[in-house]
Amino acid sequence: MAQNTSPPTPSLFDRALLLRRQRRAAALGPVNFLLDRVAEDMNDRLAAVMRDFEAAADIWTPGEGLGPGLRRRLRSLARITPPDSGAEVLPVANASLDLAVSALAFQFVNDLPGVLAQIRRALKPDGLLLAAMIGGDTLTELRQSFAAAEAECEGGVSPRVAPFADLRDVGSLLQRAGLALPVTDVDRVVVRYDSAFALMADLRRMGATNILIERRRGPTRRSTLLKMAQVYAERFADTDSRIRATFDIIWLSAWAPHESQQKPLRPGSGKVSLEEAVKRGAKG
DSSP: OOOOOOOOOOOOBOHHHHHHHHHHHHHHOOOOHHHHHHHHHHHHHHHTOOSOOSSEEEESOSTTTTHHHHTTTOSOEEEEOOOTTOOOOOOOOTTOEEEEEEESOGGGOSOHHHHHHHHHHHEEEEEEEEEEEEETTTTHHHHHHHHHHHHHHTSSOOOOSOOOOOHHHHHHHHHHTTOEEEEEEEEEEEEEESSHHHHHHHHHHTTOSOOBTTSOOSOOOHHHHHHHHHHHHHHHBOTTSOEEEEEEEEEEEEEOOOTTSOOOOOTTOOOOOHHHHHHHHSOO
16 A cells, blocks of 8 residues: 655644633633624624524634524534644544534644645535634734844844735635635724734734744843834824734635535636625525
8 A cells, every 4th residue: 555655734833832822811801802703704604594504513713612603593503622732633523514613713723724624524515614714914014013123133033923824825725625615705804003012912812922833932122022113103003103903814615515516617717705605505
């Protein structure tokens, strides 16, 4: 039997550290405005699907998950939390779910193609995956400000903000996982803060601070932090001196293949919104 010689997926994120940071955020009092926005949007998008979902699971959504809002829409919703080890394994039987949802979790997955493939196997034929993840140009202002500050104060740049997938990458990964009718779109949220330090305090209470494996381990120099805040204010402030922070929320939707579904269009010809695709993919 031929052996699989493909190289292992490189790990970018310390997922065990992520879980510790999320628990710390919960103890501090979490900042949930992005998660609340996604949960409300998730309800609206599912409301457009004219069908019932008998078995649903919320995969790795941080905090209290999506349960409080979705339970009014769904008959049952299991919550799947990541193991303390940070392993990316879903304890779900094959063909056991009608619906898989996830909010603000997939951006910190090392092997997203593998996780999507697990979800594909867990979905029943014509089962739906609907998820939201951080991506695109999220925190581009903070990334640029830190890079400029470190280049000036320390003569080099270290990884500070995680690399995020873009829209086309995510759509390709859905197809690679064997899911049908994949559709993606972006919800851009611009939040304003009094200072870069106020933004960083919110990120800490989101459990979203730096978990890159290649991150710098020592404390950041005070001079670098002050320069970063200065650069941020100079480049990304409005006329009232408040700074802007960009968050791009990538929505992804796809279905487990079923013979009743439409055949996919040729690449580049899709002009259907996420809401329309969800409606069309559902059984009437």
